[in-house]
Amino acid sequence: MQGGKEKGRQDTAAPAIELRGISKAFGAVQANKDISISVQPGTIHGIIGENGAGKSTLMSILYGFYKADAGEIFIRGKKVQIPDSQAAIATGIGMVFQHFKLVDNFTVLENVILGAEGGALLRPSLAKARKILTELEREYELHVDPDALISEIGVGKQQRVEILKALYRQADILILDEPTGVLTPAEADQLFRILDRLKAEGKTIILITHKLREIMEATDTVSVMRRGEMTATVKTAETSPEELAELMVGRKVLLRVDKAPAKPGDKILEVENLRVVDDKGVARLKGVSLDVCAGEILGIAGVAGNGQSELLEVLGGMLGATGTIRVNGQPLPLAGKGADGRARRAAGIAHVPEDRQRKGLIMDFMAWENMAFGYHHDAAYQSNSVLMDNGAIQRETAAKMERFDVRPPAPRLFARNFSGGNQQKIVVAREIERNPDVLLVGQPTRGVDIGAIEFIHRQLIALRDAGKAILLVSVELDEIMSLSDRIAVMFDGQVMGERLPHETNETELGLLMAGIRGEAA
Amino acid sequence: MDFLTLIELLDSTVRSATPLLLACLAGLYSERAGIFDIGLEGKMLAAAFFSAAIAFMTGSAWLGLLAGIGASLVLSVIHGLASINYRGNQLISGVAINFLAAGMTVLVAEDWFSEGGRTPSLEGSARFGPIKLPFADQIADTPVVGPIYAGLLSGHSVLVYVAFAMVPVTWWVLYRSRFGLRLRAVGEAPEAVDTAGVSVIRLRYSAVIICGVLCGVAGAYLATGLQANFTKDMTANRGFIALAALIFAKWRPWYALAACLLFGFLFAIETRFQNIALFGVPLPLQLVQALPYILTVVILAGFVGKAIPPRAGGEAYVKER
Numbered sequence: 001m002q003g004g005k006e007k008g009r010q011d012t013a014a015p016a017i018e019l020r021g022i023s024k025a026f027g028a029v030q031a032n033k034d035i036s037i038s039v040q041p042g043t044i045h046g047i048i049g050e051n052g053a054g055k056s057t058l059m060s061i062l063y064g065f066y067k068a069d070a071g072e073i074f075i076r077g078k079k080v081q082i083p084d085s086q087a088a089i090a091t092g093i094g095m096v097f098q099h100f101k102l103v104d105n106f107t108v109l110e111n112v113i114l115g116a117e118g119g120a121l122l123r124p125s126l127a128k129a130r131k132i133l134t135e136l137e138r139e140y141e142l143h144v145d146p147d148a149l150i151s152e153i154g155v156g157k158q159q160r161v162e163i164l165k166a167l168y169r170q171a172d173i174l175i176l177d178e179p180t181g182v183l184t185p186a187e188a189d190q191l192f193r194i195l196d197r198l199k200a201e202g203k204t205i206i207l208i209t210h211k212l213r214e215i216m217e218a219t220d221t222v223s224v225m226r227r228g229e230m231t232a233t234v235k236t237a238e239t240s241p242e243e244l245a246e247l248m249v250g251r252k253v254l255l256r257v258d259k260a261p262a263k264p265g266d267k268i269l270e271v272e273n274l275r276v277v278d279d280k281g282v283a284r285l286k287g288v289s290l291d292v293c294a295g296e297i298l299g300i301a302g303v304a305g306n307g308q309s310e311l312l313e314v315l316g317g318m319l320g321a322t323g324t325i326r327v328n329g330q331p332l333p334l335a336g337k338g339a340d341g342r343a344r345r346a347a348g349i350a351h352v353p354e355d356r357q358r359k360g361l362i363m364d365f366m367a368w369e370n371m372a373f374g375y376h377h378d379a380a381y382q383s384n385s386v387l388m389d390n391g392a393i394q395r396e397t398a399a400k401m402e403r404f405d406v407r408p409p410a411p412r413l414f415a416r417n418f419s420g421g422n423q424q425k426i427v428v429a430r431e432i433e434r435n436p437d438v439l440l441v442g443q444p445t446r447g448v449d450i451g452a453i454e455f456i457h458r459q460l461i462a463l464r465d466a467g468k469a470i471l472l473v474s475v476e477l478d479e480i481m482s483l484s485d486r487i488a489v490m491f492d493g494q495v496m497g498e499r500l501p502h503e504t505n506e507t508e509l510g511l512l513m514a515g516i517r518g519e520a521a
Numbered sequence: 522m523d524f525l526t527l528i529e530l531l532d533s534t535v536r537s538a539t540p541l542l543l544a545c546l547a548g549l550y551s552e553r554a555g556i557f558d559i560g561l562e563g564k565m566l567a568a569a570f571f572s573a574a575i576a577f578m579t580g581s582a583w584l585g586l587l588a589g590i591g592a593s594l595v596l597s598v599i600h601g602l603a604s605i606n607y608r609g610n611q612l613i614s615g616v617a618i619n620f621l622a623a624g625m626t627v628l629v630a631e632d633w634f635s636e637g638g639r640t641p642s643l644e645g646s647a648r649f650g651p652i653k654l655p656f657a658d659q660i661a662d663t664p665v666v667g668p669i670y671a672g673l674l675s676g677h678s679v680l681v682y683v684a685f686a687m688v689p690v691t692w693w694v695l696y697r698s699r700f701g702l703r704l705r706a707v708g709e710a711p712e713a714v715d716t717a718g719v720s721v722i723r724l725r726y727s728a729v730i731i732c733g734v735l736c737g738v739a740g741a742y743l744a745t746g747l748q749a750n751f752t753k754d755m756t757a758n759r760g761f762i763a764l765a766a767l768i769f770a771k772w773r774p775w776y777a778l779a780a781c782l783l784f785g786f787l788f789a790i791e792t793r794f795q796n797i798a799l800f801g802v803p804l805p806l807q808l809v810q811a812l813p814y815i816l817t818v819v820i821l822a823g824f825v826g827k828a829i830p831p832r833a834g835g836e837a838y839v840k841e842r
Binding site: 063065084086088089094097101102103104105106110111113114115116117120121122123125164165308 | 593696697698699700702703706709710712713714715716717718719783832840
């Protein structure tokens with residue numbers, strides 16, 4: 001169980017990984033169709049594609065989670081069978097999943113040795129692992145305290161633990177599935193530095209992502225997947241983001257959001273000194289103040305968990321707070337009677353919640369039922385004082401689904417059976433079609449494919465141009481930069497500062513997101 | 522209360538705590554691995570009956586013990602099949618096992634012995650008799666140390682010593698062995714265990730089987746150690762009390778020992794003192810008898826601080842994409 005360095009560069013002639021004709025179906029859905037790919041050792045190979053394109057399925061086959069229906073796998077030129085994770089590990093494949101597979105109440109060291117203890121007694125295993133970990137840390141600059149509990153370290157460090165786990169098992173092929181989804185820009189940069197270092201040591205890395213920028217920056221070669229098929233494999237240096245986007249979606253895609261300059265009007269939403277303390281006694285909002293004007297999008301940037309969710313929930317009437325909220329100059333109650341979602345909607349605030357599957361929709365209800373939620377008191381939805389007019393709701397839902405391009409446009413389909421992007425379109429349609437004065441939007445494009453992102457962004461711009469106030473919360477800095485007319489950065493329950501998108505850049509925002517104020521603040 | 526009465530009371534506490542402790546540790550293994558088990562009661566009951574029945578037929582308490590463990594294991598495997606392989610609801614499976622055991626033991630007892638759902642009394646080698654520790658007689662008369670050694674520590678059946686020895690053993694297994702690390706991990710994050718190349722199913726079955734063995738010993742102790750035959754519903758909800766103790770102990774072995782001793786103490790008060798007067802007012806016997814159960818309710822209602830169960834507890838592991 002040494003670092004695994006000596007295994008690195010052997011046999012450079014054979015590709016590190018070669019897949020030939022891999023196919024996999026789940027019922028009627030063909031997740032992977034006849035996929036072939038070859039990755040040279042000591043390179044970073046990107047796999048890009050929309051949600052549901054089959055990237056994760058392909059990697060799960062490589063890691064032994066699924067058995068391919070057809071096809072062959074060659075590792076370092078040798079044909080292998082990978083029936084389970086154990087076989088994958090033995091072949092030298094390590095995987096860093098999008099959702100980390102760590103035991104929260106274990107230490108870093110315990111997580112690293114789990115499953116690769118090397119003996120029935122823990123003490124010698126832990127002591128040996130501690131030594132190897134120190135070497136690996138030095139070699140790859142993967143610093144993390146071996147005795148810290150996972151629950152006490154940040155996601156960036158947790159990811160390092162996942163990488164250490166793979167290296168400890170002597171992996172020389174490392175697969176990373178959407179590794180930057182939870183990281184700050186600075187943490188992401190650090191990750192890519194680590195990956196470069198690993199590459200320099202002869203490791204082969206597969207990077208799965210839907211972010212074009214990462215592909216362009218980090219990879220040597222890139223494969224594009226669309227609807228279960230591999231549509232192209234190109235050298236990164238010989239392609240462009242526009243070409244990759246087109247390959248992913250199958251048509252030309254506008255990467256920049258096309259919008260006219262904002263014409264801000266009166267202040268519609270005014271927030272002053274908002275404070276929230278959660279039930280554990282931790283202050284989540286520490287005096288947040290901001291305004292949103294008519295015809296303006298205020299973007300809230302920040303790493304997840306810095307009070308953005310609480311801000312949205314307070315404004316949406318889901319969470320009590322102290323402070324002041326005014327809409328069109330009228331103060332709204334912040335606790336008790338009148339501080340709920342229904343009252344907020346009556347006051348003109350519509351809300352597209354961050355977590356659409358838990359707070360935006362009821363997954364086991366049909367689309368038309370979901371389309372009525374929050375507005376089910378509406379007089380137009382009632383036949384008489386007792387019964388609802390389901391027919392009217394269904395007709396209206398069909399019309400809204402048409403306008404918002406929800407596929408399939410079937411009001412009687414369960415919310416669960418739509419793709420992420422189409423679920424989000426249902427929520428957005430429900431809220432936007434009510435023509436609110438203020439729209440709260442949380443993570444509008446999380447888990448949504450590029451085509452739908454483009455559509456949802458256009459709808460938000462259209463609402464802004466109609467003179468409405470929009471508060472946008474997103475952890476995707478690109479989205480904030482391209483949609484917002486003003487950007488507020490939140491850190492630790494406070495607004496660190498406001499910037500205009502054309503006067504700032506990702507580095508400055510990244511520092512604010514990490515709680516570091518530049519001299520300009 | 523004089524010193525000797527106290528020793529007697531504590532001696533009785535140890536006896537009453539033994540089946541609780543075994544069941545509690547059984548539950549600890551199972552729940553730490555992520556399998557909730559409210560069928561401890563049923564497994565103990567089945568083990569009590571079969572141990573008494575086989576001990577009576579063969580005249581050997583040891584064969585009885587084996588039969589009890591076997592019966593408990595059968596129910597464990599049923600629970601394992603339902604909750605690990607078929608991803609059923611673990612609470613419902615546990616309830617079913619309790620019903621099955623409650624009905625089956627009485628039915629089979631009546632069919633085999635025709636004594637109204639009980640087994641005949643066990644005598645001699647068909648029971649686990651007291652073991653006298655070395656020099657117990659010699660130092661029995663020494664003040665303080667004598668009664669503690671001879672009266673409290675010595676003179677229990679072998680299963681009592683096994684039960685108490687299981688506490689440090691369990692602690693060691695849980696925190697010092699590879700198996701323990703994996704066991705704790707599979708109850709918290711089975712996906713971490715699975716991706717590390719370790720079988721979740723095999724680990725959970727090991728836990729369920731250990732649980733079955735310990736419940737078997739607990740049941741056998743009830744019928745062949747503490748009592749001298751099987752009677753209908755003789756576990757008297759000890760399985761549920763063990764669960765309460767497990768929650769009280771926050772799923773940790775040494776705390777489980779303390780919790781079980783507390784419950785054992787309440788049982789001892791109930792058996793030793795039929796009439797207690799508090800501030801001159803005699804307490805009704807029923808109230809004294811209800812004490813362990815009242816404490817159970819108080820614990821389960823969450824009055825003793827927040828207990829956080831293993832995170833993946835109660836849920837079958839399904840590989841996700």
